[in-house]
Amino acid sequence: MIARELALAVWVSLKTSGLAAVIASALAVPAALFLAGREFRGKKLILAVNQTWMAAPTVVIGLLFYSLLSRNGPLGGLGLLYTQAAMTVGQIFLILPLITGFSYTALRQVDRRARLTALTLGATGRQAGWIVLREARFPLLVAVLAGFARAVSEVGIAMMLGGNIRYATRNITTSIALETAKGEFRNGVVLGVLLLVLTLGINYLVQAGLRGRDGGA
Amino acid sequence: MAGLVYRLDRVAYAYPQAPGPFSLELEALTIAEGEVLALVGPNGAGKTTLLMLLAFLLRPARGRLDFLGRDPWAETDGAAEARREAVLLTHHPYLFKGTIADNVAFGLKLRKFPEAETRARAAAALSLVELDGWGGRSVSGLSAGQAQRVALARALALRPRVLLLDEPTANLDAALGLRMEAVLREAGHDWGTTVVFSTHNFSQASRLADAIFYLSEGRRVEFSHENCFSGTTATDGRTSWIEPKPGVRIVFPGETRGHVTCVIDPSAIRLTSAGGGAAPPSGPNVFRGRVSRMETTDAATALVRVSGDLVFRATVPVGELEAGGISLSREVLLTFEPRSVKVVGERPAEVG
Numbered sequence: 083m084i085a086r087e088l089a090l091a092v093w094v095s096l097k098t099s100g101l102a103a104v105i106a107s108a109l110a111v112p113a114a115l116f117l118a119g120r121e122f123r124g125k126k127l128i129l130a131v132n133q134t135w136m137a138a139p140t141v142v143i144g145l146l147f148y149s150l151l152s153r154n155g156p157l158g159g160l161g162l163l164y165t166q167a168a169m170t171v172g173q174i175f176l177i178l179p180l181i182t183g184f185s186y187t188a189l190r191q192v193d194r195r196a197r198l199t200a201l202t203l204g205a206t207g208r209q210a211g212w213i214v215l216r217e218a219r220f221p222l223l224v225a226v227l228a229g230f231a232r233a234v235s236e237v238g239i240a241m242m243l244g245g246n247i248r249y250a251t252r253n254i255t256t257s258i259a260l261e262t263a264k265g266e267f268r269n270g271v272v273l274g275v276l277l278l279v280l281t282l283g284i285n286y287l288v289q290a291g292l293r294g295r296d297g298g299a
Numbered sequence: 300m301a302g303l304v305y306r307l308d309r310v311a312y313a314y315p316q317a318p319g320p321f322s323l324e325l326e327a328l329t330i331a332e333g334e335v336l337a338l339v340g341p342n343g344a345g346k347t348t349l350l351m352l353l354a355f356l357l358r359p360a361r362g363r364l365d366f367l368g369r370d371p372w373a374e375t376d377g378a379a380e381a382r383r384e385a386v387l388l389t390h391h392p393y394l395f396k397g398t399i400a401d402n403v404a405f406g407l408k409l410r411k412f413p414e415a416e417t418r419a420r421a422a423a424a425l426s427l428v429e430l431d432g433w434g435g436r437s438v439s440g441l442s443a444g445q446a447q448r449v450a451l452a453r454a455l456a457l458r459p460r461v462l463l464l465d466e467p468t469a470n471l472d473a474a475l476g477l478r479m480e481a482v483l484r485e486a487g488h489d490w491g492t493t494v495v496f497s498t499h500n501f502s503q504a505s506r507l508a509d510a511i512f513y514l515s516e517g518r519r520v521e522f523s524h525e526n527c528f529s530g531t532t533a534t535d536g537r538t539s540w541i542e543p544k545p546g547v548r549i550v551f552p553g554e555t556r557g558h559v560t561c562v563i564d565p566s567a568i569r570l571t572s573a574g575g576g577a578a579p580p581s582g583p584n585v586f587r588g589r590v591s592r593m594e595t596t597d598a599a600t601a602l603v604r605v606s607g608d609l610v611f612r613a614t615v616p617v618g619e620l621e622a623g624g625i626s627l628s629r630e631v632l633l634t635f636e637p638r639s640v641k642v643v644g645e646r647p648a649e650v651g
Binding site for chain 1: 391
């Protein structure tokens with residue numbers, strides 16, 4: 083496996099999963115803020131569905147989007163199948179419930195007086211919402227990083243929606259699968275270590291975030 | 300005459316799932332600019348609810364609440380604008396994560412004060428609450444009293460038009476509480492700030508306030524809550540009574556049914572020494588108790604607390620104390636006329 087191919091695989095992993103984490107967070111965190119701040123009929127059902135969705139296998143999500151994006155599927159005209167965009171869309175769908183669930187828990191743990199205090203000091207409702215997010219910034223960071231870690235380490239969606247195309251949609255996990263299938267275990271192990279280093283790096287960021295929270299509280 | 304800051308007209312508020320129609324119901328209340336008003340009442344009297352209404356954190360379910368001549372709830376963003384003028388310090392204040400200086404500067408930053416002025420005001424406010432030089436410290440690990448002072452500094456830094464305080468000295472020791480009272484007086488005097496605070500402490504209310512507003516069970520009552528007793532009435536058609544404790548009756552004239560609060564004017568209570576062999580007075584509303592506290596409100600009048608089956612507070616001319624043999628820990632007889640019992644908060648009795 084040549085260095086350029088390896089570098090591209092790493093880049094594809096970081097790009098698709100990073101983008102998926104950013105987009106999923108932009109959807110999940112406001113949703114969690116809404117859920118955490120209100121009581122309404124159907125909330126328990128939404129939380130239960132979210133929790134169930136968290137456990138969805140990646141290949142099932144891959145299969146679902148494959149059927150949607152394939153030439154004969156309802157979204158086939160978009161021409162997204164076997165592109166990085168398709169991988170990102172699938173990964174968003176994978177990690178959305180995870181980030182929502184973690185964010186909801188993080189925001190529920192913020193003292194309810196935080197919003198009230200912000201309001202008493204002259205904040206608008208929107209500013210008070212930001213204050214609540216700021217108070218939960220470290221657990222929210224953990225939620226986002228956990229989502230990214232989940233996306234970067236999955237293989238089912240990347241394989242089914244990306245197609246493992248060399249120099250295009252091949253990422254670290256699909257490369258590992260390919261190298262192992264070819265019998266190139268050494269390459270597989272190197273890629274595995276690389277993925278491990280990436281994951282450990284993310285974990286380090288999470289730990290640093292937690293240390294910051296403990297120190298700054 | 301100073302202008303009005305607040306005018307409340309038939310304001311009522313109901314908490315969801317709370318029993319009864321309204322948790323707080325006030326006919327009228329006006330608060331003038333620069334006034335210091337104390338809200339006094341027992342737990343559950345509605346003091347915090349009233350403060351939350353005055354801080355525009357709760358919207359009245361009924362009635363009109365004017366602030367500086369306008370009804371903020373009738374205007375788009377009116378409540379948020381009013382909150383910038385009327386700052387509430389809650390009973391258990393919350394401090395945001397970060398440093399003490401971050402917290403004290405919070406409201407100033409929201410109002411986009413220049414950086415230099417923000418720093419200067421925050422330092423001055425910390426100095427007022429005797430936390431000079433504490434700005435750089437983290438809020439974690441502060442005691443309840445220190446947190447209360449930081450929260451007070453955070454409110455004072457804004458120099459708001461109205462300062463609303465829910466039991467502001469509850470977490471402070473007596474000496475510090477007195478110093479913080481001085482700070483509140485200064486704020487009222489120097490900045491013309493209108494101060495509304497709640498307290499259980501009648502003495503604190505007397506020391507600090509221009510006026511005292513007594514609350515009991517969400518209604519205005521005329522006197523201190525120590526002479527407020529609630530219960531379901533019984534009647535013989537000519538008089539009615541409640542029994543705040545089994546066998547202990549407070550009698551008042553007329554036929555009244557339902558759940559009521561009886562308020563007895565402290566000046567309507569007569570105290571006589573229980574010793575001396577004289578026959579105890581006969582008739583209703585005679586109680587035996589022991590003097591558990593005495594304090595003078597001015598040179599001529601003493602407030603005497605008598606603890607027995609019920610706790611009463613009576614005002615007695617100072618000259619009568621010695622003549623009547625009334626002193627601390629002495630056993631006394633306490634009487635008042637049925638007609639001096641004011642019955643408030645009358646509601647129909649619940650059926651079934």
